[in-house]
Amino acid sequence: MKIKTAFLSAVLTLGLAGCMTPMASAPPPPAVTTAQFVPTAASSNAFEIQSSRLALQRSRDPGVRRFAQEMIRDHNLAGRRMVSAVRASGMSPPPPGLSAKHEAMLADVRTAADFDAAYVSAQLSAHQEAVALFTNYASNGDDVQVVAFAKETLPTLQMHLDHVKALNGGTARAM
Numbered sequence: 195m196k197i198k199t200a201f202l203s204a205v206l207t208l209g210l211a212g213c214m215t216p217m218a219s220a221p222p223p224p225a226v227t228t229a230q231f232v233p234t235a236a237s238s239n240a241f242e243i244q245s246s247r248l249a250l251q252r253s254r255d256p257g258v259r260r261f262a263q264e265m266i267r268d269h270n271l272a273g274r275r276m277v278s279a280v281r282a283s284g285m286s287p288p289p290p291g292l293s294a295k296h297e298a299m300l301a302d303v304r305t306a307a308d309f310d311a312a313y314v315s316a317q318l319s320a321h322q323e324a325v326a327l328f329t330n331y332a333s334n335g336d337d338v339q340v341v342a343f344a345k346e347t348l349p350t351l352q353m354h355l356d357h358v359k360a361l362n363g364g365t366a367r368a369m
Contacts, residue, residue, distance in 0.1 A: 225335075234327060236287070241320055244300055245300055264354070332345045
């Protein structure tokens with residue numbers, strides 16, 4: 195009886211120990227440095243503003259137009275806050291303009307046959323990337339002032355992502 199109990203105890207202990215080991219998960223993305231974060235965030239911000247100005251010119255969809263106005267207002271504010279954070283850290287702000295990637299995205303939106311669908315799709319992609327970038331930097335950033343900016347801005351970016359997801363499922367269709 196003692197041997198049976200000891201054997202069952204050992205089996206249960208080993209079995210539970212096997213169940214208690216953590217499941218393999220994807221490694222976290224590598225930390226983003228300030229030198230990577232600032233120009234990427236600035237280009238993303240400029241893309242949001244420029245594509246949204248285009249939306250105000252081209253879209254007749256009230257939901258798309260309201261979203262574009264929100265993007266212009268919020269991203270102009272975010273741009274000013276980022277410049278302040280970067281300067282407070284003793285760095286020069288990045289030059290204005292878009293990265294090659296954001297230039298291509300803007301060109302795709304500009305030339306799309308279905309402007310609203312292209313704009314919403316580009317906003318969805320851009321906000322998914324921005325939320326990931328800001329989340330990573332807010333958690334792993336290497337500059338206190340810029341990390342504070344990322345943490346302050348992240349809820350607004352998440353709200354934009356939620357809005358564009360709703361818009362994507364609503365009046366404008368995905369590409």
